[in-house]
Amino acid sequence: MATHEVTFPITDPAEIVKLRAGDEVVVQGHIIGIRDRTQIRIFDQGIEPPMDLSGAFLLHTAPGVRKLGPGRYEKICIGTTTSARMVRFTEGLGSKYGVRAICGKGGFPDEAIEPMRRLGMVYFAIVGGAAALETTQIEEIEEVAWEELMPECLWKFRVKDFGPLTVGIDAHGSSLYHDVQERARKKLEDIYARL
């Protein structure tokens, strides 16, 4: 298992292709915060997002913030939510908007594996609940769109040493979540036989 540093947004697809399931990654640059209602608006209501998502790293989040003035917010506590609820947006994010990385907690079910392989995307697993640490790695909230969806807006954060993240699903069709489930199901058969 290798360790990588990647700066987002990326322009070179090789930055994603080099990552393998299980690798450790630390992220620099800019990342975009997104959540259920944000993606429902983009895909179900067909409203174009007012931010460029090409080569982007998306974080599944609804941050805790303090309002400083019109469109200006200060971080209080920023953490990450469960990704599985939002898996159905993966294909569209990659094919229509050029998103290259989605980061959340708890993983994506198997339906994300094929679009991620085909479109050259990865899923990064963050440590859910570790928001105090995550907040220190977010330097600034640079932009907010769709404030009326608070806290499920579109957020642009500048980050430094964001992680450690684990590559949960890579762009080669490999998913740690799939492998763990497969092993656990086999183990359950053994256990049931003993009960």
Next chain:
Amino acid sequence: MITIATDLSVSVEDAAAYLYVWALKDIPQDLRDALAGAAEKETSVTGQRVLQTILRNVNVAEDERNLVCQDTGIPVYYCRVGEGFPLHPARIYEALKAGTERATVEHPLRSNTVHTLTRENTGPNVGFRVPIVHWDFVPDWDGLDVKCVPKGSGSENMSFLKMCVPADGVTGIKKFVLESIVGAGGKPCPPGIVGVGIGGSADYAMHLAKEAIARPVATRNPDPLVAQLEDELYELLNETGVGPMGLGGDVTVLSVHVEHADTHMTLNPVAVNYQCWAARRASAHVAADGTVEYERDA
């Protein structure tokens, strides 16, 4: 007397406001010990990465006086009301609600509560029937114990109920718990506390499962038969290899807590309520004279 009742309302409101923020920032010692113990046991690389990050995060929260997790949860309180406590539960509820609202506005905390149909945010973490309060009434006593358990949605979404039949027996109960936790995978932020409620009725089984997650980590049910089930489920669940954050590893759960009630001869309900590794809780004792004593680890 009305004056006492008014003062007590303020005491309870203050306690709720303090407990809500405190629980979110400073996790109990039993949980810290369990997480450190998990890090000692874990042999997988990804599992170690997760557990070391968790331990680092607990320290950062302390140093920065920040919340451990951004999910300020759905506010849940457990009240043990003495029969002689001079404030009626209807007023205790009002005070808990006012305290929750005040903490949310003053800190400020992220507000999570929405109308279930419109999904519109209702404001400062209170709403229709929110906060959620569990009541227990104690004879021959004039105090009030309040425990605040802000419950994160990641783990609450991993709640499961099955009406097993009597012929499924204890094996059926065990299988359902195992199936539920493996199915939940990394979603509820493992390794956490698995609360299991058995017996009673459908709603009461889930109520008991929720009570179980609010117990200090690794406490055992006083009934030896139930305690044995807790130990056995703990061992079995940690054989599944789901691991920290579902990325694979040795430690899938920190503890299994089971609560039970007697049931109907044709019922065998089993409910699972998961509590994430950031198993936040904080308690206070309010005396009849309005004095409040806080205790993190109760």
